[in-house]
Amino acid sequence: NAGVTQTPKFRVLKTGQSMTLLCAQDMNHEYMYWYRQDPGMGLRLIHYSVGEGTTAKGEVPDGYNVSRLKKQNFLLGLESAAPSQTSVYFCASSYPKASYNEQFFGPGTRLTVL
């Protein structure tokens, strides 16, 4: 049981390049999330998904696209990377119960855009 995994762990891009971050979970969770964390800051929600084939915008969605073609995978795409997107990206998943929403986080992807 690997939990939540993220690929790649590190990446350096040049401005204007594109890339896709992959998040995978093996806990059969319905909900998945993408956050970004800038230095010294808390996490901010980019996009999330409440089930296969669905996505929704979070707090800071501009410049990112997502897809949830399979329940276990959640992809985050940057079509034209900008230096402002230099950050650590965390994926999370959860199976919300009626009373609470415990999220399980991956180890993060460190992205630098030059």
Add this chain to the structure above:
Amino acid sequence: DAKTTQPTSMDCAEGRAANLPCNHSTISGNEYVYWYRQIHSQGPQYIIHGLKNNETNEMASLIITEDRKSSTLILPHATLRDTAVYYCIVNNAGNMLTFGGGTRLMVKP
């Protein structure tokens, strides 16, 4: 979701109890109090949550005041490995958790 206010940083001696306060004076009746922590460079980790009653698990205890406007996370015997940023989050069990700045807890030998 209600906003929370936490001290920016705290120190605690190893082996002593760490008491981390959180103010959430605008909390509404159906909102839960969650605590997560983030150890350096890692993804956040769920600690505990509560609605009205005090809660305890293997990691910590959560004390919520009767008016629910504030809470305290207690780590009963802090170790060096408890050094982390602790986030207090108020949420109504919806999809989004809003992470503020948190409290940076430094456990010292």
